[in-house]
Amino acid sequence: MELRIIDEKGQSTRNLAVSDGLFGREFNEPLVHQVVTAYMANARSGNRKQQDRGEVSHTTHKPWRQKGTGRARAGMSSSPLWRGGGRIFPNSPEENFSQKVNRKMYRAGMASIFSRLASEQHLSVVETIAVDAPKTRQLVQKLKGMGLMDGRVLIITDSLDDNLWLASRNLPNVLVLEPRHVDPVSLIRYDQVVMTQAAVKMVEELFA
Structure with missing residues (x-):
């Protein structure tokens, strides 16, 4: 399995060999539904209260x-x-409200989501993504140059620096995460996913 690496102009430069177990699986909709439902249910807090007679x-x-x-x-x-x-x-x-999902099931669900993103051309890989200053305009220009500002964009970077985080904080349709914080809800919520080359290797170690 190979993913294309794009430059700042959105042009494909070369391909990156990745794990077939993470990016080349068949989409398992029931498993993905179970993983997403369990993740959202585990995030709920029991803070509602009703009165009896x-x-x-x-x-x-x-x-x-x-x-x-x-x-x-x-x-x-x-x-x-x-x-x-x-x-x-x-x-x-x-x-x-918590629901239990086995570790093997969770990893298989994440791999199914990554495979669907790769097969539908919603996953892009870049060498690195960074901005020189904490300016939102610089990040917007960089994403527009890649042709990724049409919808919601999820950026997965191997190291989240202050400039990139501050530049993306004011963009409601852009989210920047490290590989250890990637969750199934974010993967299916955003239209485009951009990963750095080092982040791909880290994701493979986590979920492959």
Whole structure:
């Protein structure tokens, strides 16, 4: 398996030999769905709280007498059957949303995503990507020269310096990550993925 290396003008200079196990797999949609769902679920925090019938602020006075009114029997307005009453099974802050995914499954899911990006020409490799100063304009000009500013761009670099991070911080459609921070949600969320040559080797060590 080979990936093309482009220069600052978006022209292909040469090819880079990469692992077939990471960039040449068939796309496994059910596995990718499971990995992405588990990643997003593990990022959730149990911070929602609902009140049961004992916690809502209602009087315990009986709304009307038991018989003779023609209406249904009612004991108190905090009943879950009433609007504004307590919940029968309320959500608690202790709720756990985490899902377990084996390490082998996670690596296979990441490899499937990388393979789809490579097969659909959404993955590009550059020698290095850097800016001389923390200027957003310089990074925009560099990405435009490569022809990568049409959509959302994910930059995976082997070493994230301050200039590159500060230059990309003000661009809502550009994200810069190191290989150890790459996640499946970011890979499928961005239209184009740009990796440095050294970052490709680091990703192969992590997921191949």
